[in-house]
Amino acid sequence: MAEFEPKIVAFLCNWCSYAGADLAGTSRIQYPPNTRNIRVMCSSSVDPIYILKALLNGADGVLIGGCHPGDCHYVSGNYKARRRITLVKQILKQFGIDEKRVNFKFISASEGNKFAETVSSMVDDLKELGPNSLKTNWEI
Amino acid sequence: MKKTYKISARGRDEDISSLVASQLFTPLLEKNLVDGILLPRKSSAGGIVASLLKNPDLSEVYFTSPVQLVNAAQLVSDLTFKEPGDKVAALLRPCEVRALVELEKLQQVDLEHLLIIGVDCLGTCEPAEFKRLKEEQGDEHIAERAEALRAGQVGDFPRREACKFCQDPEVPLADINLALIGSGKEEVLLEARSEEGEKFLAELNIEEAESSETRKELLEALIRDNKAAWEQELENFAARIEDISGLIEVLDLCRTCFNCRTACPICYCRECVFTTLTFEHEGRKYIKWAERKGSIKMPSDTLLFHLTRLNHMGLSCIACGQCESACPSDIPLLKIFKLIGERAQEYFSYIPGENLEEPLPLTTYQEDEFEPK
Numbered sequence: 001m002a003e004f005e006p007k008i009v010a011f012l013c014n015w016c017s018y019a020g021a022d023l024a025g026t027s028r029i030q031y032p033p034n035t036r037n038i039r040v041m042c043s044s045s046v047d048p049i050y051i052l053k054a055l056l057n058g059a060d061g062v063l064i065g066g067c068h069p070g071d072c073h074y075v076s077g078n079y080k081a082r083r084r085i086t087l088v089k090q091i092l093k094q095f096g097i098d099e100k101r102v103n104f105k106f107i108s109a110s111e112g113n114k115f116a117e118t119v120s121s122m123v124d125d126l127k128e129l130g131p132n133s134l135k136t137n138w139e140i
Numbered sequence: 141m142k143k144t145y146k147i148s149a150r151g152r153d154e155d156i157s158s159l160v161a162s163q164l165f166t167p168l169l170e171k172n173l174v175d176g177i178l179l180p181r182k183s184s185a186g187g188i189v190a191s192l193l194k195n196p197d198l199s200e201v202y203f204t205s206p207v208q209l210v211n212a213a214q215l216v217s218d219l220t221f222k223e224p225g226d227k228v229a230a231l232l233r234p235c236e237v238r239a240l241v242e243l244e245k246l247q248q249v250d251l252e253h254l255l256i257i258g259v260d261c262l263g264t265c266e267p268a269e270f271k272r273l274k275e276e277q278g279d280e281h282i283a284e285r286a287e288a289l290r291a292g293q294v295g296d297f298p299r300r301e302a303c304k305f306c307q308d309p310e311v312p313l314a315d316i317n318l319a320l321i322g323s324g325k326e327e328v329l330l331e332a333r334s335e336e337g338e339k340f341l342a343e344l345n346i347e348e349a350e351s352s353e354t355r356k357e358l359l360e361a362l363i364r365d366n367k368a369a370w371e372q373e374l375e376n377f378a379a380r381i382e383d384i385s386g387l388i389e390v391l392d393l394c395r396t397c398f399n400c401r402t403a404c405p406i407c408y409c410r411e412c413v414f415t416t417l418t419f420e421h422e423g424r425k426y427i428k429w430a431e432r433k434g435s436i437k438m439p440s441d442t443l444l445f446h447l448t449r450l451n452h453m454g455l456s457c458i459a460c461g462q463c464e465s466a467c468p469s470d471i472p473l474l475k476i477f478k479l480i481g482e483r484a485q486e487y488f489s490y491i492p493g494e495n496l497e498e499p500l501p502l503t504t505y506q507e508d509e510f511e512p513k
Contacts, residue, residue: 048451049413056444069507079505086510087502090487091450094480096383106512138433139388140443
């Protein structure tokens with residue numbers, strides 16, 4: 001059987017992380033092709049429901065990329081996103097869903113390398129965790 | 141600031157509800173100090189329902205109503221959200237004031253135009269239980285209930301699940317508080333909890349009094365008992381939902397009616413995402429999803445709904461348990477939301493419903509906290 005390849009839904013901020021992902025591509029940095037990238041205007045626009053819907057519909061992990069502290073295009077969206085995502089992780093953890101399935105990272109437009117590294121290490125983590133059990137559960 | 145006042149029967153044969161009505165509520169209306177009073181009143185069919193009173197003839201009002209059909213914080217929102225009058229008074233229980241505090245932070249109520257009259261509470265029963273008691277005992281249990289409240293004794297009166305575990309028998313804040321627990325015979329002690337409250341009580345010529353000697357002890361005992369009950373309940377329940385499959389099992393009979401959301405005083409969105417076009421899909425989409433998993437539950441997204449609600453309002457959940465009372469499938473929603481909510485609140489060092497000055501955790505931040513840094 002082929003090795004388990006985790007699926008990651010990545011919500012990337014328009015101003016930083018999406019450009020960072022783009023840079024990883026244009027710089028031809030090699031990284032695993034496991035993410036499905038979705039461009040959002042700000043990491044703080046990622047409502048918990050997006051993260052939950054992805055996980056409940058079979059994504060093995062969700063990556064959210066935002067600007068570094070102080071760099072947010074909307075001043076403090078990244079800080080607020082950090083609290084909101086901390087809450088999602090905290091709640092999911094209580095139901096036995098590993099915190100590593102939800103990953104928030106600050107990735108700037110110049111950090112193509114960091115984006116590639118983030119995806120690589122997340123794929124490794126998810127491979128270790130195994131597939132998301134909700135993927136096959138029809139009763140949810 | 142906590143000045144104590146007293147309303148007493150002075151030998152007249154009045155139950156405490158009519159006592160408070162005649163000496164507090166009626167004068168408030170007669171002297172035009174408030175535009176109206178929101179409080180429980182007996183309906184002609186014998187139920188006790190929230191009502192907005194304008195007529196100073198306040199017969200059949202029950203400020204110690206043993207049943208609570210809605211969390212009245214929702215009603216205060218209706219009364220003050222848009223073009224409030226000068227001043228409206230609302231008689232509120234602890235869980236209602238706590239919800240009100242959260243709604244104020246969510247900008248859903250206007251406290252400027254509200255006179256909060258708090259009242260002690262030992263719990264309310266489910267409407268079905270109330271109906272049974274009414275059929276068996278007539279109105280007797282209502283008076284009995286009020287007496288038990290004065291004595292701070294829970295007794296064997298049926299209580300809603302939330303009330304069994306409630307650790308807030310008194311309101312966190314108010315203008316005037318009806319400090320019933322520990323009040324002596326034929327009297328009701330009042331506390332002025334704000335300058336405004338003091339002003340109103342002075343205007344009504346209500347006499348000052350000594351505070352109750354037994355109140356503090358009685359409150360502490362009530363809190364201790366209910367806390368112990370909650371801890372005991374958790375021993376069985378917490379392990380049941382430690383795993384997501386456990387939660388799915390607990391939610392098994394959910395019919396996705398959204399009653400819990402409607403009954404929730406914190407869930408204030410005029411348009412909830414779950415009833416928007418976002419969740420209206422083409423038929424072929426369902427078929428595709430079913431194809432992927434072999435089958436899907438219909439209506440779908442039950443787990444998503446509850447998890448999303450936990451994330452949206454969990455930090456503000458004051459555990460009033462209206463969600464569970466409204467559930468037609470008897471899902472232990474109060475326990476789920478209280479358990480998960482309290483843990484999340486602790487994580488953010490936030491206590492909902494206590495302090496108007498403390499911002500909602502998700503509306504604020506510190507530069508150096510949590511991950512990533």
